[in-house]
Amino acid sequence: xxxxxxxxxxxxxxxxxxxxxxxxxxxxxxxxxxxxxxxxxxxxxxxxxxxxxxxxxxxxxxxxxxxxxxxxxxxxxxxxxxxxxxxxxxxxxxxxxxxxxxxxxxxxxxxxxxxxxxxxxxxxxxxxxxxxxxxxxxxxxxxxxxxxxxxxxxxxxxxxxxxxxxxxxxxxxxxxxxxxxxxxxxxxxxxxxxxxxxxxxxxxxxxxxxxxxxxxxxxxxxxxxxxxxxxxxxxxxxxxxxxxxxxxxxxxxxxxxxxxxxxxxxxxxxxxxxxxxxxxxxxxxxxxxxxxxxxxxxxxxxxxxxxxxxxxxxxxxxxxxxxxxxxxxxxxxxxxxxxxxxxxxxxxxxxxxxxxxxxxxxxxxxxxxxxxxxxxxxxxxxxxxxxxxxxxxxxxxxxxxxxxxxxxxxxxxxxxxxxxxxxxxxxxxxxxxxxxxxxxxxxxxxxxxxxxxxxxxxxxxxxxxxxxxxxxxxxxxxxxxxxxxxxxxxxxxxxxxxxxxxxxxxxxxxxxxxxxxxxxxxxxxxxxxxxxxxxxxxxxxxxxxxxxxxxxxxxxxxxxxxxxxxxxxxxxxxxxxxxxxxxxxxxxxx
Amino acid sequence: xxxxxxxxxxxxxxxxxxxxxxxxxxxxxxxxxxxxxxxxxxxxxxxxxxxxxxxxxxxxxxxxxxxxxxxxxxxxxxxxxxxxxxxxxxxxxxxxxxxxxxxxxxxxxxxxxxxxxxxxxxxxxxxxxxxxxxxxxxxxxxxxxxxxxxxxxxxxxxxxxxxxxxxxxxxxxxxxxxxxxxxxxxxxxxxxxxxxxxxxxxxxxxxxxxxxxxxxxxxxxxxxxxxxxxxxxxxxxx
Numbered sequence: 123x124x125x126x127x128x129x130x131x132x133x134x135x136x137x138x139x140x141x142x143x144x145x146x147x148x149x150x151x152x153x154x155x156x157x158x159x160x161x162x163x164x165x166x167x168x169x170x171x172x173x174x175x176x177x178x179x180x181x182x183x184x185x186x187x188x189x190x191x192x193x194x195x196x197x198x199x200x201x202x203x204x205x206x207x208x209x210x211x212x213x214x215x216x217x218x219x220x221x222x223x224x225x226x227x228x229x230x231x232x233x234x235x236x237x238x239x240x241x242x243x244x245x246x247x248x249x250x251x252x253x254x255x256x257x258x259x260x261x262x263x264x265x266x267x268x269x270x271x272x273x274x275x276x277x278x279x280x281x282x283x284x285x286x287x288x289x290x291x292x293x294x295x296x297x298x299x300x301x302x303x304x305x306x307x308x309x310x311x312x313x314x315x316x317x318x319x320x321x322x323x324x325x326x327x328x329x330x331x332x333x334x335x336x337x338x339x340x341x342x343x344x345x346x347x348x349x350x351x352x353x354x355x356x357x358x359x360x361x362x363x364x365x366x367x368x369x370x371x372x373x374x375x376x377x378x379x380x381x382x383x384x385x386x387x388x389x390x391x392x393x394x395x396x397x398x399x400x401x402x403x404x405x406x407x408x409x410x411x412x413x414x415x416x417x418x419x420x421x422x423x424x425x426x427x428x429x430x431x432x433x434x435x436x437x438x439x440x441x442x443x444x445x446x447x448x449x450x451x452x453x454x455x456x457x458x459x460x461x462x463x464x465x466x467x468x469x470x471x472x473x474x475x476x477x478x479x480x481x482x483x484x485x486x487x488x489x490x491x492x493x494x495x496x497x498x499x500x501x502x503x504x505x506x507x508x509x510x511x512x513x514x515x516x517x518x519x520x521x522x523x524x525x526x527x528x529x530x531x532x533x534x535x536x537x538x539x540x541x542x543x544x545x546x547x548x549x550x551x552x553x554x555x556x557x558x559x560x561x562x563x564x565x566x567x568x569x570x571x572x573x574x575x576x577x578x579x580x581x582x583x584x585x586x587x588x589x590x591x592x593x594x595x596x597x598x599x600x601x602x603x604x605x606x607x608x609x610x611x612x613x614x615x616x617x618x619x620x621x622x623x624x625x626x627x628x629x630x631x632x633x634x635x636x637x638x639x640x641x642x643x644x645x646x647x648x649x650x651x652x653x654x655x656x657x658x659x660x661x662x663x664x665x666x667x668x669x670x671x672x673x674x675x676x677x678x679x680x681x682x683x684x685x686x687x688x689x690x691x692x693x694x695x696x697x698x699x700x701x702x703x704x705x706x707x708x709x710x711x712x
Numbered sequence: 713x714x715x716x717x718x719x720x721x722x723x724x725x726x727x728x729x730x731x732x733x734x735x736x737x738x739x740x741x742x743x744x745x746x747x748x749x750x751x752x753x754x755x756x757x758x759x760x761x762x763x764x765x766x767x768x769x770x771x772x773x774x775x776x777x778x779x780x781x782x783x784x785x786x787x788x789x790x791x792x793x794x795x796x797x798x799x800x801x802x803x804x805x806x807x808x809x810x811x812x813x814x815x816x817x818x819x820x821x822x823x824x825x826x827x828x829x830x831x832x833x834x835x836x837x838x839x840x841x842x843x844x845x846x847x848x849x850x851x852x853x854x855x856x857x858x859x860x861x862x863x864x865x866x867x868x869x870x871x872x873x874x875x876x877x878x879x880x881x882x883x884x885x886x887x888x889x890x891x892x893x894x895x896x897x898x899x900x901x902x903x904x905x906x907x908x909x910x911x912x913x914x915x916x917x918x919x920x921x922x923x924x925x926x927x928x929x930x931x932x933x934x935x936x937x938x939x940x941x942x943x944x945x946x947x948x949x950x
């Protein structure tokens with residue numbers, strides 16, 4: 123089958139913060155750059171980020187130091203983030219944040235006219251010795267919205283070619299190299315080969331593998347699915363962050379900034395229970411620590427509400443003025459989705475799936491890695507392929523991401539990949555030339571759905587998958603439940619392979635997109651399930667009843683899921699930052 | 713409850729029609745988007761946009777019982793009296809005034825074109841400092857109520873002036889963004905921006921009808937922003 127080909131120097135798949143920061147870099151230097159996004163870029167999930175972007179710009183504290191931020195990040199990750207990558211992110215961060223401000227991002231301000239910074243969880247001064255830091259740069263509680271719109275505006279100015287409402291189906295590979303992607307125009311149904319020397323995956327997370335999540339409906343792990351189908355590994359995919367404060371019932375996020383501004387959690391007795399679990403940092407301990415404490419309260423019968431299934435986030439003591447100026451979006455969301463006005467009453471909250479720490483393994487330039495055959499732990503580059511943002515695992519978040527570090531990750535590594543690709547293009551990066559068969563291979567799953575004549579519906583299969591993941595791979599995990607989950611997901615693979623797409627029309631067919639998304643949800647779920655069951659320890663967000671302790675002897679390492687064998691390997695964590703001493707693993711307390 | 717939805721598939725339908733659905737909401741005061749998601753399980757051919765489902769991405773602007781709004785943050789009880797109680801049907805149509813692609817999905821090209829015309833990006837002709845450009849809290853406060861726009865198009869597609877001249881009148885959303893940069897102390901291109909608006913259509917076709925204000929799901933006030941731009945143009949003319 124022959125389809126139309128369009129050719130670019132670089133294509134970016136995904137129009138969130140990471141994708142648009144990468145495309146901006148390349149478009150500004152005059153390279154022919156296309157950005158393919160399944161939604162109009164400002165509808166991407168970055169828009170929902172609230173509290174801010176953590177970075178040592180030394181506004182709130184003139185003596186702030188990026189090395190303190192690095193320490194917090196490494197500790198927060200429970201020591202399996204790569205220290206060279208964290209070092210890069212924290213040290214380059216200020217430059218990247220000032221650039222955003224120069225682009226027009228409407229940050230909130232201090233009396234001195236500098237960027238306003240608020241305290242967030244897991245932040246400290248002086249390597250954990252100097253008390254709570256305030257390091258998260260904020261535009262009220264709409265930082266993601268402000269950031270995403272600013273980046274879109276700059277891309278408009280720089281001439282990035284947007285393919286909005288185009289859905290990337292699969293990568294086109296030539297042997298070990300990537301030559302671009304096949305994508306479908308949602309409005310017309312036309313399928314086109316986007317050929318490029320560099321393909322950047324910036325497809326974001328996959329929170330929709332769970333039934334309850336803070337994530338947008340579009341977060342279906344499309345890039346992870348594409349990588350796994352191309353036979354590429356994913357790293358630390360068992361590590362899923364459950365955000366302490368999702369609004370009970372709705373799953374909608376309320377920012378950690380609420381606690382940064384002085385809010386705190388209480389159980390049904392009105393007790394500020396975090397004092398028991400994290401005597402120093404209290405409500406601003408790491409997210410994994412707070413989420414577990416909340417679940418313990420609920421499981422011990424101290425939850426709030428008629429079913430005792432959530433706890434309360436108390437904010438009213440902050441006063442109306444602070445709430446309306448610092449947390450206006452939260453006031454709106456709480457009223458709409460929590461039926462609670464934070465000025466008067468507490469917000470019902472429960473830990474909710476929020477962020478995928480794992481992803482496509484990359485170096486700091488965004489180059490995708492694969493493990494070389496037979497050499498455990500040794501990596502090679504995948505020619506032509508890059509990954510940035512939540513879909514990537516560079517890894518700066520390890521087993522638990524700190525609040526405000528995701529936006530920093532987006533801009534620092536979106537920019538880094540852009541810079542690297544620019545330079546590579548200047549030096550004559552090669553284009554892999556696919557055969558008709560290579561292109562045809564990337565169309566296989568589209569064709570499968572198009573030819574389906576009967577079977578279970580997409581919504582039924584998706585609901586099944588989501589509840590399986592929710593029940594077996596939540597905040598607390600247990601061996602036998604996970605084994606059962608792994609086998610249920612394997613059954614679902616067979617059922618989805620026989621799933622039915624009834625509507626085969628061309629014009630804006632959202633049923634087709636949902637079917638293609640389901641394939642990706644399944645890939646992410648399967649990798650998550652197998653990796654979680656195999657990592658026999660508790661670390662960061664991965665917390666097991668049957669292996670309650672951290673096991674540095676066996677598991678102070680990245681996990682690498684290989685889709686060809688469906689088994690879990692290991693990869694060394696980088697403990698060699700270039701300009702500072704290594705942060706040695708310690709017992710992690712807050 | 714009864715739901716009546718505008719349906720149109722250009723491949724199979726000669727003209728649009730209203731399709732009636734029955735849905736058991738179990739007495740819950742669902743959001744309109746929840747209703748659509750449940751109906752899509754029954755009828756996967758139903759087309760609409762959605763993403764964040766919390767009112768910040770701007771995907772699911774539509775017309776609900778005659779009024780534009782976001783489906784994800786509009787509860788049944790807020791649509792119109794009697795809808796939640798089941799006495800009246802929920803009636804969903806695409807945003808008015810833009811070409812329909814399919815069902816509740818409209819072609820937003822005209823809307824985005826007008827947005828792009830106002831050069832919606834900060835322009836500053838002085839060299840950038842090594843840190844951020846300073847801005848006082850008072851200066852920053854001037855762009856509150858402006859930068860929060862989510863480009864959902866509820867305002868422009870409720871504006872009769874935009875319906876008449878969608879190519880020449882910029883519409884409330886684009887003008888709000890125009891003022892967002894005019895009001896930003898960091899932007900140096902005030903004069904050039906104003907010069908571009910100084911014709912009979914771009915700005916002055918606003919007749920102060922204020923539909924934009926009454927439908928904005930973020931509580932923003934484009935009419936006021938347009939008023940400020942008028943003042944600036946007037947001052948510039950004197």
